[in-house]
Amino acid sequence: MTRTRTLAALAPVLLLLACEPEPEDSMETATPAPAAEVDPVDNPLLGEWETPFGAPPFHLIENGHFIPAFEAAMEAHNAEIEAIASNPEAPTFQNTMVAMELAGSELQRVSLVFSNLTSSVADDEIRAIQREMSPRLAAHSAAIALNPELFARVDALYREHEELGLSSQEARLLEVTHENFVRAGAQLEGPDRDRFAEIRTHLAGLYTQFTQNDVGDSEIWMMHLAQEDLDELPRSLVSSARRAAEDRGEDGHIIVLSRSLVEPFLQRSPNRAQREEVWRAFYERGNNDNEFDNKDLIREILELRLEMANLLGFETFAHYRTAGTMAGTPEAALELMEEVWWPARARAMEEQGDIQARIEAAGLDHEVAGWDWRFFTEQVREERFDLDDAEVSAYLELDRLIEAQFYVAERLFGVRFEERDDIPVYHPDVRVWEMTDADGNHMGLFYGDYFARSGKRAGAWMSSFRPQNGLTGATPLILNNCNYNKPADGEPALISFTDATTLFHEFGHALHGLLSDTEFPSLAGTSVDRDFVEFPAQIYEHWLAQPQILEQFAIHHETGEPMPTELLERVLAARTFNQGFSTVEFLNSGFVDMAFHLETEPTSLDVEAFEAQVLASRESPDAIPMRHRSTHFLHSFAGEGYAAGYYSYLWAGVLDNDGFAAFTEAGDIFDPELARSLRENVLAAGNTIPAMDAFVAFRGREPSVEPLLRSRGFGDLIP
Numbered sequence: 001m002t003r004t005r006t007l008a009a010l011a012p013v014l015l016l017l018a019c020e021p022e023p024e025d026s027m028e029t030a031t032p033a034p035a036a037e038v039d040p041v042d043n044p045l046l047g048e049w050e051t052p053f054g055a056p057p058f059h060l061i062e063n064g065h066f067i068p069a070f071e072a073a074m075e076a077h078n079a080e081i082e083a084i085a086s087n088p089e090a091p092t093f094q095n096t097m098v099a100m101e102l103a104g105s106e107l108q109r110v111s112l113v114f115s116n117l118t119s120s121v122a123d124d125e126i127r128a129i130q131r132e133m134s135p136r137l138a139a140h141s142a143a144i145a146l147n148p149e150l151f152a153r154v155d156a157l158y159r160e161h162e163e164l165g166l167s168s169q170e171a172r173l174l175e176v177t178h179e180n181f182v183r184a185g186a187q188l189e190g191p192d193r194d195r196f197a198e199i200r201t202h203l204a205g206l207y208t209q210f211t212q213n214d215v216g217d218s219e220i221w222m223m224h225l226a227q228e229d230l231d232e233l234p235r236s237l238v239s240s241a242r243r244a245a246e247d248r249g250e251d252g253h254i255i256v257l258s259r260s261l262v263e264p265f266l267q268r269s270p271n272r273a274q275r276e277e278v279w280r281a282f283y284e285r286g287n288n289d290n291e292f293d294n295k296d297l298i299r300e301i302l303e304l305r306l307e308m309a310n311l312l313g314f315e316t317f318a319h320y321r322t323a324g325t326m327a328g329t330p331e332a333a334l335e336l337m338e339e340v341w342w343p344a345r346a347r348a349m350e351e352q353g354d355i356q357a358r359i360e361a362a363g364l365d366h367e368v369a370g371w372d373w374r375f376f377t378e379q380v381r382e383e384r385f386d387l388d389d390a391e392v393s394a395y396l397e398l399d400r401l402i403e404a405q406f407y408v409a410e411r412l413f414g415v416r417f418e419e420r421d422d423i424p425v426y427h428p429d430v431r432v433w434e435m436t437d438a439d440g441n442h443m444g445l446f447y448g449d450y451f452a453r454s455g456k457r458a459g460a461w462m463s464s465f466r467p468q469n470g471l472t473g474a475t476p477l478i479l480n481n482c483n484y485n486k487p488a489d490g491e492p493a494l495i496s497f498t499d500a501t502t503l504f505h506e507f508g509h510a511l512h513g514l515l516s517d518t519e520f521p522s523l524a525g526t527s528v529d530r531d532f533v534e535f536p537a538q539i540y541e542h543w544l545a546q547p548q549i550l551e552q553f554a555i556h557h558e559t560g561e562p563m564p565t566e567l568l569e570r571v572l573a574a575r576t577f578n579q580g581f582s583t584v585e586f587l588n589s590g591f592v593d594m595a596f597h598l599e600t601e602p603t604s605l606d607v608e609a610f611e612a613q614v615l616a617s618r619e620s621p622d623a624i625p626m627r628h629r630s631t632h633f634l635h636s637f638a639g640e641g642y643a644a645g646y647y648s649y650l651w652a653g654v655l656d657n658d659g660f661a662a663f664t665e666a667g668d669i670f671d672p673e674l675a676r677s678l679r680e681n682v683l684a685a686g687n688t689i690p691a692m693d694a695f696v697a698f699r700g701r702e703p704s705v706e707p708l709l710r711s712r713g714f715g716d717l718i719p
């Protein structure tokens with residue numbers, strides 16, 4: 001993710017900070033939308049945007065505008081790059097680095113608008129454009145990254161960088177850009193060079209196909225629920241099942257393979273046979289030996305990635321991918337996972353014991369299986385914490401929590417948010433706020449798109465329409481997307497505590513984009529190492545869980561009463577519950593992801609056997625699956641953002657727990673000095689300093705893993 005972002009100056013690409021995403025939208029084949037019959041000068045995607053703050057003019061944009069706009073913008077970008085590469089003057093920082101930073105702005109704008117639509121409001125036309133454009137854009141990026149004259153100029157500057165009198169940001173830009181060129185194959189020659197370009201393009205196509213297979217295989221499955229099934233399920237789940245049926249044009253109620261339906265069903269359905277059916281269907285996505293099967297694609301992707309890494313002189317793709325991250329090597333990432341694994345596994349075995357006791361107490365004689373875990377865990381949870389989701393949600397109203405996320409930012413960083421109704425949006429549910437500093441000076445726009453809809457991928461994420469740009473003075477345009485159920489007209493949107501945590505998480509990413517204050521756009525905001533990028537998001541979650549925030553913003557939607565202290569305490573205590581399971585489930589995927597990318601002979605690899613062998617080598621409990629099995633593991637195979645990098649959520653967990661501990665140690669969650677330091681060294685700094693240096697500047701030392709283990713309730717298991 002980092003690397004693709006820092007290539008922005010070379011070729012703009014979409015960046016989604018995907019937090020556990022899973023597409024669940026429908027996919028049908030369609031031909032691309034015909035080009036709108038307009039002259040390029042009339043294409044609203046091109047030229048100046050006459051909107052407040054230069055926000056995208058969604059009221060004018062139609063699907064048919066995209067392909068012509070992409071073509072015109074790629075041509076303009078090529079001309080700009082050609083002018084830099086063939087400049088007869090000797091390379092200078094200004095005529096090469098700054099010129100590259102300024103090139104391609106139109107393509108970046110078009111790409112960012114389009115990519116956001118593909119995630120939030122995709123229809124068949126948009127998907128067809130995406131299929132057509134994704135290999136063309138990849139080829140465009142690759143051609144620039146492999147432009148020998150361009151690289152020669154960057155390389156010349158890099159070799160004499162000490163004599164250039166560069167500022168620290170300039171030196172960093174040169175270093176990062178040079179490294180990106182090298183990683184993108186710029187130093188390759190002859191047939192290696194051609195082969196590398198071929199691999200890049202081929203992989204881009206395979207990633208799209210992997211995702212579309214995942215969607216396709218999910219789409220062909222559904223399970224109808226009879227009245228007697230519905231009688232045993234909570235009302236919220238029944239209405240979700242009804243909506244799922246409406247979306248598919250089915251009668252009655254159905255379960256489909258989206259996590260937001262599957263997990264509640266596995267928690268609440270007493271029908272063991274149905275649970276097993278749903279569980280198996282969910283975990284076998286992409287592994288059904290049909291037209292959507294992803295096993296061959298995995299092998300092909302792994303082979304190409306290995307070949308690419310070898311061409312660049314790396315032992316494996318995992319080495320290539322971790323080089324230059326905060327972890328630095330696959331071994332460091334594995335070591336962290338290992339350190340957390342054994343306490344987590346020990347706790348999971350205790351949890352399994354509790355569940356087995358429950359099963360026996362219910363007069364049943366089966367061993368706990370994957371499809372039992374969530375159901376019986378829910379009973380243990382209810383018994384131990386007596387938490388009723390509806391009781392908690394009654395205090396968690398989306399609008400108030402949005403206020404809370406702004407309030408925390410205001411207290412920490414002195415910024416204000418004011419809702420605007422004059423900014424064009426791509427869907428009527430999207431809301432826009434202007435962020436200003438304490439004196440009312442404009443700093444950026446924040447778009448919140450909170451409700452689920454068909455055509456929107458599942459999960460939650462942050463993205464942007466425009467990063468902060470110190471060269472042009474452009475302010476950031478940042479989005480958050482979530483998938484909360486939209487309430488009926490006039491009803492409040494009530495969300496779960498997990499959903500509220502996600503809200504804060506994504507807003508932490510948003511602040512990373514909004515508070516960015518760098519000179520060069522390719523070093524701005526979230527363009528940091530992938531294993532550092534979750535830190536601002538995850539640390540922000542901690543403020544939600546503070547009693548002083550919940551007392552103020554967790555207000556009953558009918559009575560207006562704050563959440564009773566006793567309930568609040570139970571909500572907070574319940575957070576360490578079942579953490580053995582969650583951590584093992586996560587690490588199962590983390591270990592498999594890393595093992596795949598350390599494999600040096602993927603050609604004849606048996607995907608299922610490989611998974612099983614990795615999990616067995618860790619003595620992973622049978623009843624806990626991988627959070628994402630390989631054949632639908634989008635993090636690993638739908639792109640390179642989290643490939644050999646799934647561990648980075650855990651890495652970030654170390655950083656956020658240790659980072660927030662600084663505030664609790666100071667005795668003030670709004671400690672002004674720490675807030676200033678967090679803003680200056682992390683949120684504003686983007687990629688202008690290496691991640692470890694940024695963390696150390698904020699914390700005063702390197703990160704410690706203990707606060708993470710304690711926050712998950714493993715404090716007693718620390719060796």
Ligand SMILES: [Zn+2]
Binds near residue numbers: 018505509
């Ligand atoms: Zn995130």
